[in-house]
Amino acid sequence: MTVSFPLIQLEHICAAYDRKPVLEDINLTVCEQDFIGIIGPNGGGKTTLVKLILGLLHPLSGSIRFYQNGKETSELSMGYLPQYTSIDKKFPISVYDVILSGLNKQKSLFRSFTKAQHEKVRAMLSRVGLEGLEQRPIGQLSGGQLQRALLGRALVSNPQILILDEPNTYIDKRFETHLYTLLEEINREHAIILVSHDINTVLQHAQNIACVNYTLDYLPIKEVTGKWIEEHFDR
Numbered sequence: 001m002t003v004s005f006p007l008i009q010l011e012h013i014c015a016a017y018d019r020k021p022v023l024e025d026i027n028l029t030v031c032e033q034d035f036i037g038i039i040g041p042n043g044g045g046k047t048t049l050v051k052l053i054l055g056l057l058h059p060l061s062g063s064i065r066f067y068q069n070g071k072e073t074s075e076l077s078m079g080y081l082p083q084y085t086s087i088d089k090k091f092p093i094s095v096y097d098v099i100l101s102g103l104n105k106q107k108s109l110f111r112s113f114t115k116a117q118h119e120k121v122r123a124m125l126s127r128v129g130l131e132g133l134e135q136r137p138i139g140q141l142s143g144g145q146l147q148r149a150l151l152g153r154a155l156v157s158n159p160q161i162l163i164l165d166e167p168n169t170y171i172d173k174r175f176e177t178h179l180y181t182l183l184e185e186i187n188r189e190h191a192i193i194l195v196s197h198d199i200n201t202v203l204q205h206a207q208n209i210a211c212v213n214y215t216l217d218y219l220p221i222k223e224v225t226g227k228w229i230e231e232h233f234d235r
């Protein structure tokens, strides 16, 4: 059996916006090669939890720790596919540059992107099925095409952990099948956190499930019963 080390450990996390509590006493460990599906009702705090993990929001109390090969580290490389609605489609940027921007953190400050980095972008364009659309501004893409471009941006740096917030809102059935094959492939080496309203998607692909509704309830998929789904899932 392979040993799976923790990558992220959240302990007793509380979060609030303008003093209004949103998350209470959240404990969660994300291990290497984990695939955690996050479900929960609208406004339950799923995106807030993702923002805390990404460091975009600071908790009111509690701790978030990152680990690499079992040793604590200050940060991890994370790829993030945000919710479609949080994207400004009017921003004048091409598909190619969106994907390239996923490598910003790996670029030296005063240097241009290297040939190898441009090659990574071209390979990613093909992986997410956007060849031929590289120069198109994002405002002229369909919802599904934009989500694929954002997925390319999240993946191009080969991050240790991939976080997807509602990836299949606009993606068509054909690409959805491809997306989950892609995620399976990625999951052989990297951890995935998938926020989804689609309980079937989570049950089918994740190893563990977390229901976020002010507090967090966590269970291995194997232990999920019909009763648990009824109690936790907002239809």
Ligand SMILES: Nc1ncnc2c1ncn2[C@@H]1O[C@H](COP(=O)(O)OP(=O)(O)OP(=O)(O)O)[C@@H](O)[C@H]1O
Pocket: 017, 018, 022, 040, 041, 042, 043, 044, 045, 046, 047, 048, 049
């Ligand atoms: N920037 C913000 N300022 C104030 N309140 C916020 C902010 N972002 C989210 N909230 C509130 O925090 C609560 C949790 O929001 P969050 O977006 O985390 O929920 P969610 O589970 O991701 O919801 P959904 O399924 O609708 O995307 C909601 O009541 C929301 O209105």
